[in-house]
Amino acid sequence: MSDAQTQVLAGRDLEATQELAEQLVVSAREQGIALTGPDGLLTGLTRQVLQTALEAEMTEHLGHEHGGMPGPGGNVRNGHSAKTVRTEIGDVRIQVPRDREGSFEPVLVPKHTRRPAGFDETVISLYAKGMTTGDIGGAVHRDTQPRQSVEVSIAANSSHPRGAHRPGSRKLGILRPAARPAVAPARGARLTPHHGGAPW
Secondary structure (H helix, E strand, C coil), X not given: CCHHHHHHHHHHXXXXXXXXXXXXXXXXXXXXXXXXXXXXXXXXXXXHHHHHHHHHHHHHHXXXXXXXXXXXXCCCEEEEEEEEEEECCEEEEEEEEEECCCCCCCCCCCCCXXXXXXXXXXXXXXXXCCCCHHHHHHHHHHHHCXXXXXXXXXXXXXXXXXXXXXXXXXXXXXXXXXXXXXXXXXXXXXXXECCCCCCC
């Protein structure tokens, strides 16, 4: 691909991101939904993406999926610990997975660190392309783990955070129900970007 083609594609991505951001603001205001804050739309999206990526990191660290057969060392998951991280949209409370041996060292949100570098821009950009929280979590995980196995990348992309299927959620006018599990913000809404046409 030539440099000119790359620049054109980059420009289209930027336009799509800006369009989505503007639509989210307008629709959220019309329906009284906060974008930020503890129950905000973007806060919920950020929380789920972070936790999806961290679960993918843990899977790679242990060498098996949740509930799978432990490896030779016998190390397994051991619950979660709460942590507050700082993002461009404010503080976000997440649940960081733990392992029995205490050897898990998250890359996305390292221990004793509360700021995931470059995270916000990545999430908004990928969400504008219509990716689900599981997809985005996998993409973020790949960015932080460039040498991870292909199998773990696929597993991260196909995972979806808890609450992504809860019914009865409020719909945003600029979004439409997804054919597959999509973004599930603060109140469990199943959302995916809408690009033209009837909203429902």
